[in-house]
Amino acid sequence: MKLFLLTALTMCAFAANSILNRLAIESGASDPAGFAVVRVLAGAVVLAVLVWFKAGHLPLRNRRRIAGAGALSLYMIGFSVAYLTLDAGLGALILFGVVQITMFMVTSLTGNNPTARQLAGAMIALAGLAYVLWPAGTVQVDLTGAALMTAAGVGWGVYSLVGRSEPDALAGTAANFVVALPVTALSLLVLGGDWQMTGFGCFLAMISGSVTSGMGYALWYRVLPLLAPTTAAVVQLSVPIIAILGGVTLLGEAISLRLVLGAALVLGGIALAVLRLKPR
DSSP: OHHHHHHHHHHHHHHHHHHHHHHHHHTTSBOHHHHHHHHHHHHHHHHHHHHHHHHSSOOOSSHHHHHHHHHHHHHHHHHHHHTTTSOHHHHHHHHHHHHHHHHHHHHHHTTOOOOHHHHHHHHHHHHHHHHHHSOSSOOOOOHHHHHHHHHHHHHHHHHHHHGGGOSOHHHHHHHHHHHHHHHHHHHHHHHSOSOOBOHHHHHHHHHIIIIIIIIHHHHHHHHGGGSOHHHHHHHTTHHHHHHHHHHHHHSOOOOOHHHHHHHHHHHHHHHHHHSOOOOO
8 A cells, every 4th residue: 555655646746747847838937948957957956955964975976877867868858859849648648658668678678578467458548548648630740759759758768667776766866867967958958949937937847846856756766666667667657647637626627528538548457457366
């Protein structure tokens, strides 16, 4: 039950990231690139201060930083630039679909093949997510945006897998944010165009970086060693559904039958993939 609650709290933190991001960008308070840089900066500062008071140093000179910070930078850069040209729903679908493929593929290559039930559950959950997020009307996919979101999905999948071997979740997350900050900022400065941000947008990005990203990612690194890689992959499909329900509750967005049916498919698929069925 404790593991379930920690995992659910982590998914809610990820969903809150999505809500804050959407609120800032759709209201015109920030552009995606500026939001991402302030987000990483706030997470790096808050986490570094916490680790410094706890341990006195950050594990920056570590081989895990190459994979951890590199994957985090790839996710942040690809995610932020892709949304300049890609539909939000389609982008989320590409992101989480690629995360599934990445984590399942790496898991298979390491000798831990997912079971048929896990694969079936992941496919059902992904189908439910596609049903909810698929854009209405004619779908025009920007190939550059799709490629960038695919790279973001690979980055987040690798970041999640690397977290399973992180001995100190808080220190490892803080070091990843610190190392990823200059890489992300420089790349988005080149690729992201003009940065436009109001005080409200900066505030939302700081909350996202310090709380829902910084603390949420640290909690994710704390939970990951306790989860099977396939389970860690599948449960993340709940994040867009939680974010949409959060938008309904907090932003007054409308709820639809399509959302209810899609959410049921997602939760049913996750349950099929994660829960262990006891034989009679």
